[in-house]
Amino acid sequence: xxKVLIVCLMSSFVFASPFRVxxxxxxxxxxxxxxxxxxxxQPEEILKLINAGKHPFKDKDTxxxxxxxxxxxxxxxxxxxxxxVGKNYKGKPDVKGKMFRDEIxxxxxxxxxxxxxxxYSKPGDDRVLSKIAYYRLCKDKYILASGVYxxx
Numbered sequence: 001x002x003k004v005l006i007v008c009l010m011s012s013f014v015f016a017s018p019f020r021v022x023x024x025x026x027x028x029x030x031x032x033x034x035x036x037x038x039x040x041x042q043p044e045e046i047l048k049l050i051n052a053g054k055h056p057f058k059d060k061d062t063x064x065x066x067x068x069x070x071x072x073x074x075x076x077x078x079x080x081x082x083x084x085v086g087k088n089y090k091g092k093p094d095v096k097g098k099m100f101r102d103e104i105x106x107x108x109x110x111x112x113x114x115x116x117x118x119x120y121s122k123p124g125d126d127r128v129l130s131k132i133a134y135y136r137l138c139k140d141k142y143i144l145a146s147g148v149y150x151x152x
Contacts, residue, residue, distance in 0.1 A: 017152060018024065025065055026146040027134045030113075033057055033067045034138040043139060064123075068118030070143040074105050090122050094118045096126050104145060108137040 005144045021103035034051070050067055058066040058080055058116045069078035074090035089101040100118035107114045113136040120131045 014083050019148065022062065022065065022148045023060065023132070025059060026148045028135065028144045029057075029059060029067050030134050030136050030144050034136045034142075034144050037138040037142055037144070040139045043142065047078040047142075049070075050078035051080065051082050051085060065146060065148070067144050070101065070105050070145070071141070072105060072109060072143070074101050095122060100133070104133055104135050105143050108143040112137045117150075120147070120149075 006053075019113070033056070036056075036141050037046050040046050047069060050069060053066060066080050067078075068076065068080070068084075070089075071077050073088065074084065075088045076084045079085055079089060092101065093099050096119045100116050103116045108118065113134075115132055115134050117130060117132050119128050121128050130150040131147045132150060133145045133147040135143055138144055
């Protein structure tokens, strides 16, 4: 009986679900990117690198995993899809009416880091899926985030 229990416990560590792996990668991506901004005397240069969509701000093995940034007014200030940069998303809901961007910014200012769930269409997929954004306030000015789709 003990051997079966040990094997079950070990397999839960070895075979982590793809979502859990992506979740950890997204959280680490946000943490590492925030640390780079915190350490930089020119954080705007880091934002330019985020816009370029290159590693380490975009996962080299999972390109749909990238970091993006808002300011405190819910303007996108950095994103690999540069057509979004400079746009204000305050008060703009997801397809189900949730003001998730406002929630990300408000909660980042209040709690410094966190997560929020919202609905979003996945590129190349006709479905609207649940997505979780992990975010962090950096230099008390920039809100960095990365999102992971929750596949059912």
